[in-house]
Amino acid sequence: MESMSLQNRTNTAGDVCPPFFLHVQRDGERTTHRFSKREITLGRSRERDVPLSEKSISRHHVTIEIRDRKVVVIDEGSQNGTWIQGIRVEQGTEAELRPGDVLRIGSFEITVQFLADTTDAGDTHTAEETGHSDGALDTSTFARLIQALNEELDPDRLLTIIVDAAIRTTEAERGFLVLDSRDNASRDRSRSQYEVRVGRNFVGETVSDPLTAISKTIVGECLGDGEPRLTVNAQDDERFSALQSVEDLRLRSVLCVPLRVAGNIEGVLYLDNRLQHHAFDEHDKQLLVVVSDISGVAIRNVRLMQDLTAKNEALVEAHDRVADLAAKLEGRVRKQADELSEVRQELAASRRALGLRHDYRSIVGESEAMQDVFRLLDRYVDSQDPVLVLGESGTGKELIAKALHEQGQRAEGPFVSENCAALPASLLESELFGYAKGAFTGAVRDHKGLFEQAKGGTLFLDEVGDMSADLQSKLLRVLQEREIRPVGASHTIPIDVRLVTATHRDVAALVKSGEFREDLFYRLHVLPLRLPPLRERIGDVPLLVQSILSKACVEARRPVPRISSKALDLLAAHSWPGNVRELENEIRRALLLAEGVIDAEQLSEHIQNPSMQLHDRSPLPAESGTTLPRMVRLLEESEIRRSLKRAEGNKSKAGELLGISRFALQRKLDKYGLDDNGNAASSGADDKSAEEE
Secondary structure, X not given: OOEEOHHHOOOOOOOEEEEEXXXXXXXXXXXXXXXXXXXXXXXXXXXXXXXXXXXXOOOOOEEEXXXXXXXXXXXXXXXXXXXXXXEEEOOOOEEEXXXXXXXXXXXXXXXXXXXXXXXXXXXXXXXXHHOOOHHHHHXXXXXHHHHHHHHOOOHHHHHHHHHHHHHHHHOOOEEEEEEEOOOHHHOOOOXXXXXXXXXXXXXXXXXXXXXXXXXXXXXXXXXXXXXXEEEOOOOOOOOOOOOHHHHHOOOOEEXXXXXXXXXXXXXXXXXXXXXXXXXXXXXXHHHHHHHHHHHHHHHHHHHHHHHHHHHHHHHHHHHHHHHHHHHHHHHHXXXXXXXXXXXXXXXXXXXXHOOOOXXXXXXXXXXXXXXXXXXXXXXXXXXXXXXXXXXXXXXXXXHHHHHHHHHOOOOOOOEEEEXXXXXXXXHHHXXXXXXXXXXXXXXXXXXXXXXXXXXXXXXXXXXXXXXXXXXXXXXXXXXHHOEEOOEOOOOOEEOOOEEEEEEOOOHHHHHHHOOOOHHHHHHHOOEEEEOOOHHHOHHHHHHHHHHHHHHHHHHHOOOOOXXXXXXXXXXXXXXXXXXXXXXXXXXXXXXXXXXXXXXXXHOOHHHHOHHHOOOOOOOOHHHHOOOXXXXXXXXHHHHHHHHHHHOOOOHHHHHHHHOOOHHHHHHHHHHHOEOOOOOEOOOOOOOHHHHHO
C-alpha cells in the first residue's frame, strides 16, 4: 500500500466529483451515504459529514478525499488508529483505499463505491450528502431506545437504560437520573431531598457517590421551574460561576432537563463533561428533552404495570380468601339447614301426637290457637267444598290455601292465586273467566282465565270481600252452574277446581250492610276457617323468629345469628298489628343491622318503646289530646335520633338507615329545629311545621 506525505495533500474539498456511495457497517447493520464532493470527514463529532458514535473513535478521526477516482484516506492524528485491510495508517499520513479495500475505524467497516453512470452527477445532491447524517444516527438511537423502553419492565434496569441512552445520544462524559423524593406538601420548603437513582459514565461504569458528583443548585432550579439548563462553560457562565459546587466539581459543560411522568415533574436527566467546553449545544438539549419525554412515558407504563400486577395478586388472594370463607359458610349453612329440618321433624312429630293425619310443616306454630287451626284443616283437606279463610292481613291466609292444596286430593294439579283487591273489576273479570279473540281492543288471541288454568287443582282468591257487586253475581253463577263463559265468547267451559277464598274484612257485616251478596256468602262460607292474629298466639313468636332467621340466612348464605333474650322479650311484648308479615319484615331488617347477635338495639324504636306502638287499638289523636301531625313528628324525631346514634353522627349513613338521602335528612333536622345529634337546637322550637303538614 502506497503512503504519501501529508504536506503533499491537495485541498480540493470544494470541487465537485463523480457521485459515489460510502457504505458504513457495524454489527451486521449497514447504512449507505451518497456524496458528490471530493472531501468527506468522519469521526465522533456531530460536525463530521459521517458521525460515528463510538468512544474509541476520535472526534476528528479521518478524512477521505477523492482525487480523479482515486480514494485517499488521511488520518488526522487519531488516538486509536485507522486501518486499511488490517494495516494501520500512521498518524498524520495518508494512504490509498483501492476498490474492494475495507477501511476500519473502531468497530466500523467502511467501503467506497463509485456509481457506474456518472452523467447524472448534477442530480445527486441530497440532504444526506450535503449535511450531517445526524438524522439517521438519531433515528437509529431512538429506535433502539424505544424498543428497549417498551420491552423493559424492571424499574431499576429501565432507569439505567434511560441514562445510557442519554449519554450515547449527546456524547456526554457522565449521566445521572435524579428523582425528587419530596412529597407535594414539602416541595416549596425544601431543596435538598433528591435521590440519584442512576449515575453512569460513557463507558457504562457506575459513578461512585453520585449525589456529590452533581450540582444540586442546577438540579433544584430545573425541578423548580421545569426549564432545561444548558451551559457550555460553567466556569465562565455568570449563572453558575458563583456556585461553589461548580468550582469544586470542576464542571465545564452541563445539560440538565426535567423528567416528566404523567405531566408531573418527578426528576431530571443531568449530563456533564468535566474536560471539554462546548460539549453540548441546543441540538443536544432538544434531543435530551425528547429522550426525557419518551422515558417519562416508559416510567409511567412500568408503574401502571406494577400497580396492575399488585392489584391482580391482591385480587387472587382475595378470591382465595372468599373461596375459603364460602366453603366454611357452606358448611355452616348446611348444618343450619339440617338443624332446621330436625326442628321441623320434631314439630311434625308433635303434631302427629295431636292426632293429625296430614303434615303442615310449612305453617309454624304450636300454640293452642294454631292447634285448633290444624285440627280444622285436617277435616277440610279431603273435602272438595269451598273454604273461606278469615283473618287479619299478614296472618298467613295463602299458606293455609297452599296447605289445603298440597295435602288434599288435588296436590298433583296446579295451584293458582289472585288478589281480587289488586285489579279493577273489568280486568279481574277477564283474568278469572278468560276472553275470546276480538272481545276488546288488544285481544288478539284467546286467553284462558284462572278458573280454566287451575283445572284439576286449586284456585285461591284473596281479598274476595273487595269484589264488585257485578262480579259477585257472575262468581255466584259460576259456582252454581260449574261452568264459565269467557268475555266475548258465545260458549261455556266446564270448570273443575276447588275454590279457596280469603278476606280480612268482616264478611257478615258486609252482608248486613248490603255490600256483599248473601247468597254468595253462603256459597263461599261452606267451610269457614279463622286464622288467629299473632297477638293471640304470642307463644309462637320464638318459633316464628327462628324459622324466619333460618330461611333468610339460607337465602343470604350467612350464619344464623343468636338473638338475645331481651330482644325476644320485646318481640313477644309487641302487639304486631301487621301479624307474621310485620314480624318477618322486622327480623329481616334486624338481621341486616346485626353482627353476630340480634340485640334490642337492632329492633325498631316502637318495639323498643312499647308506648310508641301505633296500631288500630291505639287511642285516636283526639282522645289522647294530641294530633296526627304531632304524632308523626314525634315518631320521625325519635327515628332520626336513633339512626344518628347508630351512625355515630354520620348523616349519609343515618340517611341510608332511614331510607332517605343525606339532604332529605338535613331538611328534616332544619324543619324540626334539631342539631346534628337529633336533639332540640333551641327551647323555642314549636310544632308549627308539623301542624302545617
